[in-house]
Amino acid sequence: MTAAAVSTTARPTSEPPPADGLPGTRLLEAYRTMALARALDERCLSLQRQGRIGFYAPHAGQEATLVGSALALEADDWIFPAYRELAVALVRGVPLQTVVDQLFGNGADLCKGRQMPNHFAFRDQHFVSASSPIGTQITQAVGAGMAARYRRSPTATITYFGDGATSSNDFHAGMNFAGVYRAPTIFLCQNNEWAISLPRERQTMSATLAMKAEAYGFPGVVVDGNDLRAVYGAVRSARARAVAGDGPTLIEAQVYRFGPHSSSDDPRRYRSDAEVEAARQRDPIQRLKPELVAAGLLDDATDAKLWDDAKASIAAAVRQAESTAPVDPRSMFEDVFARPTSRLEEERAGALGASARPVEGS
């Protein structure tokens, strides 16, 4: 974890190199995952409105960035997400049911019903626990990258965050540490134009978000986040740089959040329907489809079936999630520490109606 011995001059912000190796079969799989993620998004907003889940943070419009970046990673790479990275988990092989169980916070939720929907954690996929504070995962991703470098592992870490997070303490601290220690970390900024109600142009006076990397001594690139191949290529290059010991990369993926910030947000208060409609013309899923059709991998009939299958699998997962037993009340006191303290045991006994400990017992 020695600091970079020789300072490198930052390369100017530039377009990423073309994508390498995304064969047709993977492209179709990517499309299928994007469709599943989109369908799940729509279903979840409706489940929230019906009061069946407590909250939801949609990602519609960002699927190419999510899926393209995740496809560019290797199994040993570590992911430090924000809360719009559900599709990344799907690409990593997290079963749909496992994702849906978290949204319901039921007894099968790997997080034991402890967090709001979208705040996932999937240990087996190196998908680190998400939290709500903005940007806190960024310094953590850098630390994990530094640790991988210390262990001489050919591992990269990637952290996802939005345009708003580029104003956070941890963005700047993390970028700075990554530059100094040449961490194998990919900073993937999903610039979706809106940090709740604040537009990108009022978040920072920087012409691009990517250019902020220059100040920290490493490359920043802008990529069309609606272009799956472009995102894949940019992350692939950044990953190659990372594991070669050449240090971090900031990628600004330019996307648009079609929906509200969350199920609690009404975007009509701060942006026009016309703006959203214009962005929808650049829908990343609709953009990929013609390519698949031209390659003979998809036609209207198979496309319709693909969407029907996605909806059917979601419906089945929701049914199962709703019929799964709720979280065991006893579990509220677990995982605060590795082993519950006697105080927590006492509180647990009190909360669950058992007699509390005697005055001088322990």
Add this chain to the structure above:
Amino acid sequence: MSELTLVQAVNRGLHEAMRSDPDVVVLGEDVGVNGGVFRATEGLLKEFGADRVLDTPLSETGIVGSAIGMALYGLKPVAEIQFLDFVYPAFDQIVSELAKMRYRSGGQFPCHVVVRSPYGGGIKGGLYHSQSTEAYFCHTAGLKVVVPSTPADAKGLLLSAIADDDPVIFLEPKRIYRSVTGEVPDGDHRVPIGEARTVRDGSDVSIFAYGAMVPPTMEAAATLEGEGISAEVVDLRSLVPLDEPAVLASATRTGRAVVVHEAARFCGFGAELAALLAEKAFYALKAPIARVTGYDTPFPYALENLYLPGAERIASAAREAVRAS
């Protein structure tokens, strides 16, 4: 056994932890080449190299945030915050992330980081090199908080903290870094987290203290002895988890309790201790619980000796408790 100061014992503990486990790394401001502003990390860079002893950029959130990432990946980072007064840029990382990582992931992502930091007044440090704000951390579920007052405990608690499965806030009483010396066992000497230590037995009043407040409390106990008052002194050592049985047993035996800390009184750790005694030892008490603490002002520079509890204030509170019944 070696005769060491408290800061030397911390240093010894770090050396031994790093020798026995290559996953232990140390990071913080000026911890490498400079050996730490208090010399707590002196010699580590030379022995273990810059891969394991990281002079970091000046960012507390960077220090703790990156330490969390290292811990998630499998290392055992020991992060230094140069003064506890400067921890606040890392407060979000400690309170929102470190404390909750295991819980919020349903146990999937345990996150063990030791955050070491010198705390407390009495060194002419003014507002921003003197504060004792352990209560913030004690109030947050998921953090263990320990405060040694002797060299042996400093090394023993530090080695336990580094070996622990949970995040530990390790607070070092900088006022007595060098003024206290003592025998420190060599080798893998550990003091269990969660166990108080009875420094002195007594029968008339129990005085509970920790960190830099233990020496003036002992001085007060000696004064009281000359007046025929037998004071028991309990060094809490671990604030979270608190050794409730030890606290309750002592207060129940003597029937009188005085709580000492240098932090501000309102919502200070003493309030929790007083509440505990009121809830669980009320019928054994013969006098109101007394608190001897810092005042509810910011930490003053010129008047720090008026602010900080000293032996006379502690003795006076104990006398009053004994006179009460």
